[in-house]
Amino acid sequence: MLNTLSGRFLVLTIIFVMLAEVLIFVPSIARFREDYLLSRLERAQIASLALLADDMISPDLEEELLRNAEVFNVVLRRDEARQLILSAPMPQSIGDTFDLRDAPAFTLIRDAVKRLLEPEPQIIRVIGDPVREAGVLIEITMDTEGLRTAMIDYGLRILLLSALISVVTAILLFLAVRVFLVKPIKGLVQQMKAYAADPEDTRRIIQPQSSLRELHQAEEALALMETQLTGALKQKQRLAQLGGAVAKVSHDLRNMLTSAQLFTDRIEMSEDPGVKRMAPKLVNSITRAVHLCESTLAFGKAEEPAPRLERVCLADIVSDVIDSERLSVGDHDLSFAEDIPADLYLRADAEQLYRVIFNLVRNARQAIIRSGDSGEISVSAREDDEHWTIKVSDTGPGLPPKAQEFLFRPFQGGVSKGGTGLGLVIAQELVRGHGGQLRLMETGDSGTVFEICLPKGSFGDTSRNGHAGERAGRPD
Incomplete structure (x- = not known):
């Protein structure tokens, strides 16, 4: 049962309700002690009134009054004069004094807990205000044995009631959780299992x-x-x-x-x-x-197979791509520009690199022709100590929002009617095979720019003039 959500919720509810009841119990037991002592002060005051009404009472009557009030002696101060009204022999000396006049809550709680934890009875002095302002103060001495017994009895009744409330509350919450939470979750799990059995069934x-x-x-x-x-x-x-x-x-x-x-x-x-x-x-x-x-x-x-890396001249590849695309331009006002250093060699698969650049240039050419405006397609390249960077830019109308959202997804990123969107997917896969990245740098009314970034890394630094290319040797 503890492995279920409803079972754990039941246990936690009981624990939290009991904790709340304990937090209520401590101030309650302190309040009970205070009321107990105040009742003894009130009873002692009533007993003292008999003596005030008649100065001469018999010792037997005085003893009966003290026994009914459950105190040993009573001191009532009236008009600043301290008077010992009733008294009886005490079995032992006074162990502690408690002043209930304006006592703070923390002090009352501390004294109550201390009394519960102290099993040995003692004689205590209690000071308080007389009822209905019948004097300045009233002071009594009493035994704590009856007080502790009454506090324990009251505490047990409070704890029993708290446990009953906790159980009833937990059961109600348990049923509510099963109806409103566990049952819907089970239904959700069953639906997920049913879907997993045949995920292609809509x-x-x-x-x-x-x-x-x-x-x-x-x-x-x-x-x-x-x-x-x-x-x-x-x-x-x-x-x-x-x-x-x-x-x-x-x-x-x-x-x-x-x-x-x-x-x-x-x-x-x-x-x-x-x-x-x-x-x-x-x-x-x-x-x-x-x-x-x-x-x-x-x-x-x-x-795509893994690239067969070798030393290739980028200018030759770009020239082949542009010459091929010029044949598809026809009468449209479209020009091509190349900014490739003639001595720029890089280490790549020549056939795959041709396909990457060809797909990018072809997409740019088709976009400009569809727009009906004149335009230009430019391919440039540069290198640093770590990368070769090739940029393919055009002055076309830019990519529509849908094409940007599904840029490298097959059958979703196509721009032209009937297009499959496979060109960019193929190009990205080929570039990744070289350990590089194909990124859309910008697109808009002023045109589109794609960037191919190929790392040199373990391929060797095939820098210009071919010296590093000779060091690189043939592909592994």
Whole structure:
């Protein structure tokens, strides 16, 4: 039972109620002691009035008055004159004196606790104010045995009543917690188990129904999480299906491209200057396409192999990308700019780096052409002691809010109608394979800037002029 929420709540309720009762018990027992002593003062005052009414009373009557008042002697001060009204022999000397006139609460509590903890009886002197101002003060001596017995009896009755109240309160709270908290939580757990059995079934997504605000908020949060999880599972299923489809297409496409390679071998033998200039670029493009198809077939899905690092000239890669994109511009007013030092070499996979830059430049070109305005696409690069940094910027219309929110998510970050949003996802995956980062630096009406940051790190410092590149050697 203690392992359940309601069981622990029951125990804690009993403990807290008992603690509250103890805090009430201590002042109550102090109040009881004060009332007990005041009642003895009042009874002693009444007994003294008999003597004041008749100065001559018999010793037997005096003893009876003191016995009824449960005191040994009574001193009543009237008009500043101290008078011993009634007296009887005391079995022992006075052990302590207590003045109840304007006594602070802390003092009353301390004296009450002290009396409870002291089992030995003693004779005490008690001083107080007479009832109805019948004098300046009244003073009595009495035995504490009866006082302690009465205090214990009163305390036991208070504790018994407190325990009964605690149990009843705890049971009521226990039932309330089971109805209003435990039962709804169990229902929530059962729903989660039902959803976990088939998370792709949208009918199993929880429908918030609780009238309690906190539980309703929990149900809403759970419903949102289940909705997102179901969508993510369906998306991954689509990606898996896409991987199989891409593998099939890549198989046939590779065969077609292999045949195209045979034709390009003959084109290279042409004596036409234009053909000689364009043939190498055509060969490179077909070779990259064949490598991509082979990589896709090798992994069965659209997963990227680890980069084959080697010393590459960035200017050559960027030149190939821009030359390829210029052919797609047509009559549109779009220009390209390159700011790549000719002697900048870095250590990377040339094919994968080409695909990263190609995807970024192609996206920029498509965005500017869709806008119908003129524009410019610029690729620049720099290096420091730790990184190579490549920037691809354009003067296009910028990315819409939805594209920014789902920037690197497949099938969600596409900008153009019918676009899949895979270009940036592929680029980011390839850059991460190099240990680098692809970041959106800025976007807006003035254009968009993407930054590729590749670490030198353990790849070696392949700085300009090729000296460090020679030290780096071939890839591991």
